[in-house]
Amino acid sequence: MAAHSALGALLRGRGVGALLVSHLPKIRRLCGFTGSRALLLARPRTRYLLTDGRYAEQAQAEVRGARVVIGDGSFCNMVRKKRLLRGIRRVLFESDYVTVEERDAWQEAFPSLSWIGGAQLLQDFLAQKTQGEIARMRQAQAISEAVFAQVLQIIRPGMTEREVAAEVVCAHLRGGAERMSFDPIIASGPRSALPHARPSDRCLRKGDVVLMDFGCFYQGYASDMTRMVALGDPGPEVRRVHAVVLDAHRRAVDCAKAGVIARALDAAARSVIDAAGYGPNFTHGLGHGIGLEVHAWPSVSAHAADRLLSGTTITIEPGVYLPGAFGIRIEDTVVLQEKGCARLGTLDRALTIL
Numbered sequence: 001m002a003a004h005s006a007l008g009a010l011l012r013g014r015g016v017g018a019l020l021v022s023h024l025p026k027i028r029r030l031c032g033f034t035g036s037r038a039l040l041l042a043r044p045r046t047r048y049l050l051t052d053g054r055y056a057e058q059a060q061a062e063v064r065g066a067r068v069v070i071g072d073g074s075f076c077n078m079v080r081k082k083r084l085l086r087g088i089r090r091v092l093f094e095s096d097y098v099t100v101e102e103r104d105a106w107q108e109a110f111p112s113l114s115w116i117g118g119a120q121l122l123q124d125f126l127a128q129k130t131q132g133e134i135a136r137m138r139q140a141q142a143i144s145e146a147v148f149a150q151v152l153q154i155i156r157p158g159m160t161e162r163e164v165a166a167e168v169v170c171a172h173l174r175g176g177a178e179r180m181s182f183d184p185i186i187a188s189g190p191r192s193a194l195p196h197a198r199p200s201d202r203c204l205r206k207g208d209v210v211l212m213d214f215g216c217f218y219q220g221y222a223s224d225m226t227r228m229v230a231l232g233d234p235g236p237e238v239r240r241v242h243a244v245v246l247d248a249h250r251r252a253v254d255c256a257k258a259g260v261i262a263r264a265l266d267a268a269a270r271s272v273i274d275a276a277g278y279g280p281n282f283t284h285g286l287g288h289g290i291g292l293e294v295h296a297w298p299s300v301s302a303h304a305a306d307r308l309l310s311g312t313t314i315t316i317e318p319g320v321y322l323p324g325a326f327g328i329r330i331e332d333t334v335v336l337q338e339k340g341c342a343r344l345g346t347l348d349r350a351l352t353i354l
Contacts, residue, residue: 162199
């Protein structure tokens with residue numbers, strides 16, 4: 001759906017005369033602006049992109065389908081001075097991206113208007129990717145996969161987790177990434193049982209299993225992947241648990257398609273792990289939406305009742321974590337299609353033993 005159509009449908013559906021969009025990824029998707037401070041004010045026939053003087057030239061070059069308004073001070077004062085809400089009675093705003101203080105300021109500045117908060121506005125529009133967006137996500141994934149291959153050439157016992165993480169970051173930037181999509185997770189030995197471990201000064205040891213979770217942004221779009229590496233023979237239990245997680249990952253990929261309910265997809269993977277006796281050790285949801293943000297709608301978890309849409313990109317990342325011993329996670333990004341899904345990467349999911 002085009003931006004104009006999505007905005008028009010929302011305005012009509014909520015019975016309002018204007019919408020204030022504060023969420024920067026939505027603003028980028030709706031009008032192309034990539035700056036760090038902006039507000040999009042949408043009326044039925046006109047859109048305004050508000051920002052400050054730092055971005056005057058950038059906004060003129062990037063913004064499409066909206067009139068650029070440059071000012072100083074608060075957006076509330078800019079709207080009042082330019083009379084951009086003239087003739088409007090009801091205004092919809094993103095309650096999940098506006099503070100109470102900001103809402104109160106708008107109500108005080110425009111006391112005659114009705115202010116209606118709404119959460120997760122335009123989430124379907126943001127989730128469903130165009131072919132161009134998917135191409136950028138594939139390129140982000142290709143950069144991360146190339147980095148993984150490079151790290152395999154240098155990782156060795158005696159390196160610290162921080163040293164490996166530094167190599168991951170530098171290799172991404174050298175490879176064309178704009179920035180990391182999150183701080184890399186490099187967790188070795190028993191620390192791999194911490195799902196979101198921060199890299200530490202722990203030295204890698206022979207026989208360690210190493211969980212490597214990282215991603216980057218390329219032209220605004222994110223990658224996110226997790227692979228497991230063993231520094232020598234990790235032993236039969238690691239191999240057994242990795243096989244279980246890989247089976248769960250394959251089951252989820254086989255079940256992933258447009259129209260599936262998020263919690264049903266989570267259940268498909270979880271049932272494999274439950275059957276193997278590791279159910280209590282799968283301690284997070286199966287995945288999450290990804291695109292202009294690394295964590296976005298929809299959530300794919302046991303509690304998520306959303307029906308997933310064609311063109312939506314999500315991660316699939318089952319895991320098993322055995323405290324004090326090790327953890328295993330395998331993660332890929334897929335795009336949902338009518339008859340299945342397509343992985344955005346090509347990297348083998350097997351346990352890599354060095």
